[in-house]
Amino acid sequence: MANVQHISDVSDEDKRAFFEALDSDKDGRITLDEFKKFLTKFLSPAELPSDQLIYEMFRAADKDGSGTITLDEVHAIMEV
Numbered sequence: 001m002a003n004v005q006h007i008s009d010v011s012d013e014d015k016r017a018f019f020e021a022l023d024s025d026k027d028g029r030i031t032l033d034e035f036k037k038f039l040t041k042f043l044s045p046a047e048l049p050s051d052q053l054i055y056e057m058f059r060a061a062d063k064d065g066s067g068t069i070t071l072d073e074v075h076a077i078m079e080v
């Protein structure tokens, strides 16, 4: 237990910064395209998950099934 890094220790500020890093067109929502671009930018091609897996990760984050990820949904992911 002592070694577990609780992800809920991430500050609201950090969550917002993370959200803004993903929301490349700054419209307040993350689309699948933005999510994919973000992963492509930060991961090497060898580390990059398949399109199918990226889609599944996106769908898992998109709790209300709206097709976009909101800041609230980012909060929800990080509190799991």
Ligand SMILES: [Ca+2]
Pocket: 023, 024, 025, 026, 027, 028, 029, 030, 031, 034
């Ligand atoms: Ca966006």
